[in-house]
Amino acid sequence: MTTQETVPDEKPVDEHALRLRVVTALGAARDRTELLTSCVEEPELTAQHSPLMSPLVWDLAHIGNQEEQWLWRAVGGREALRPEIDSLYDAFEHPRATRPSLPLLAPAEARAYAADVRTRILDLLDGTRLEGRPLVDSAFVFGMIAQHEQQHDETMLITHQLRKGPAALTAPPPPATASALPGQTEVLVPGGPFTMGTSDEPWALDNERPAHTRIVPAFLIDTAPVTNGAYQAFVADGGYHDERWWQSEGWDQIREHGIEAPLFWRREGGAWLRRRFGVTEPVPEDEPVLHVSWYEADAYARWAGRRLPTEAEWEKAARHDPATGRSRRYPWGDADPGPGHANLGQRHLGPAPAGSYPEGASPLGVRQLIGDVWEWTASDFLPYPGFRAFPYKEYSEVFFGPAHKVLRGGSFAVDPVACRGTFRNWDLPVRRQIFAGFRTARNAEAA
Template sequence: MYQRDQLLALLEDARQRTLALVDTLGDDQLQVPWHPGVNPPLWEMGHSAFFYEVFVLSLLDGTPSYDPAMDDLWDSFHIDHRDRWNRDYFPGREKTREYMLTIYDRIARRIREQPLDDRARYLYRYAIYHQHMHIESMTWCRQTVGYPAPPGVVVDQEFSATRKQPLGDAEIPAGTWLIGMPGDSPDYAGDDFAFDGEKPRHTVELEAFRIARAPVSNGEFLAFVEDGGYRRPELWSFGGRKWLQTETDVALVHGEREPVMRAPTHPLYWRLHGGDWQERLFDQWRPLEPDAPVVHISYWEAEAWCNWAGRRLPTEAEWEVAALGNRPGEPFRRFPWGNEPPTPERADMDATSMAQQPVSALPAGESPFGCRQMVGTCWEWTSDQFLPYDGFKVDMYPFMSTLQFGDHKVTKGGGCATSSVLIRGTYRQAYLPQRNDVYTGFRTCAL
């Protein structure tokens, strides 16, 4: 069960990481170019502080708003996405920073001074984890617009595990398996914290299957590219062919950043330069590392690669079983390696290595079946639509999952920019199948 010092440490970490992502940008960089997949960093900062106000201070104490005139602007349901770039609507850096720090100080004081019951613990953690979701999106914002790497990222890395033979497939036996987290844990503020989309825990019956022990690498995906995979309609589903026809990029049009049509022939941040393939890491073009995992891949690209390779994407149940191997009546594990929290030796997370390590790396993070990097590195596409589990109940924040049900795909495992405090093997992230600006990749199953 989380105590005051642990909650204060979580809050302070979220504060410092958010400040670093804003303070290391110049004033001109704070007004990032418009893009459908990102928000301006100052809006992210103000929105996260607003969430603490609404879902902690107001719910627990009825505390009035810091500035009622600004509430609609920080509320993602009241401000159109394009309007978040309008400088006339929002305060500048200093006032937004002052707002955030004031709210964080109020939350910290409340944690120190007010009774710490289960409801309060849960709301604190919920708001802090929401903050970490925006820390992740502030990180991929820099990648999207080509800004320098955030603080903490190790850009020039050398790894000894390169050029290893493929790890092959893991054999998963048929059986009854546990999926998800408890729906009504007696200590729902303790170690069983989960968002509503992960609940309730239930059993599934699966036939035996084979799943790759590692994510698909750049080199494996490059073979598809060089075989004309993007130009072969027979490899693409109807949705994939439509995506190929309508995929957009952001470029200068009449002096302004606007989406323009393009026909993809390779992953989003790749280019063929002087006869050599390169990949952009934030503001640097670097030689494509064939043994690193392929990232920034849409569902449609992953699906087409599977069709080309004679493989398939796992269902989300298959993915979770391969990652955790939880069975009824046995000790439950939250991570592939057990219940200890992620560390750099086990998982590529917290915006440090940024998916630069080879797919054969991190053996300390293996699952019970020998699958590597199932937590961290990249959000992995599954074949399933994001739908509620039977017995689903809306959580304290009614839109955490409900807005994504039906038209989003399930990704699992977290990515290199995901905060390690946020993730566990049961976590379900929903992305639209066309998303390729986030740190998404995939692993496959044998047919």
């Protein structure tokens, strides 16, 4: 762990309120971690349910180890509690497929370790001045750790989706929305400059910084994500068997693996079924399509005579207010997400029908830009002009380049602390197990 303490100056913050925010964020993350690791028996925690994912018990101890390294040691300057396990829980040292062979902490020991670290950190927080050092200004590193745990909670939820056997998690369905789909299927986003990224969001991570001006030509974008029903039309039209729609690497991928539909779908008796968290059910046509790779999203868009939006287009659609010219924190404004704005935080175990959450719409009427499904964009994961790695290169910098595609907006599995209008996710274009869907766009001159 190499710290590089360089981050833009932040505005002074009330330390009492800031500590309360930290305690709330850390507590919410730990409650979710405990839910995800207590709902199955010990053999399920130590098993590897897919070579793409770690055993759940690895994530549990990794969460505690990162908290110890960054808060107990880096912030508090305290002696390491378990230095001998650092290498076991180094995500770069051990690929996921090999982690079951490591001498990992047993579930009870992993829980005790994570709990011990958390108790120490809450005591440390009380005596830590939250200014004067880039790492602690506005409690940045505490927010980073809360986001890190929530990101691993999403990873563990993906593991739950991949595991075989009966359902271990339950949640109510998203609230019904009368006439969910908006009347317009697409909206025009005017061309011109807008402010992309941020320089003043205290807990924004390095790849979201700095704020800078982008010139984006006018374009049209879907008012809602592409639905299962719309995607079924692509499948029925032979989309998986027509090379015209596919990037060469994507075509090779689907032929090699015999892919003919989104992950977890199967055809039975003339109907499409899916498996979701241990339950088999009909594929609901009005929900955003889920578990498709970037190649599948790109192929659908080509088939539909459209394309994926660039990352800059997506963020302009989500944040730009044409009336004022400013960029909002979220599509609906600057207020933190509430239950009426977006489907976040694992309140539900799937996306809401396309067009839901009208309160969360952008000024131009684009819905569900935050929550429900991660949205693939056309863009490679690249640094912004003036990017500086902080507090370590391995968070973002080592992933920059054409190998990874950008996803934006978050999913139902993302906590609000780890989801903003500026938040950037990235993954390999072959990935299908993640909670990803997409929406499409087209050039304005093609209208």
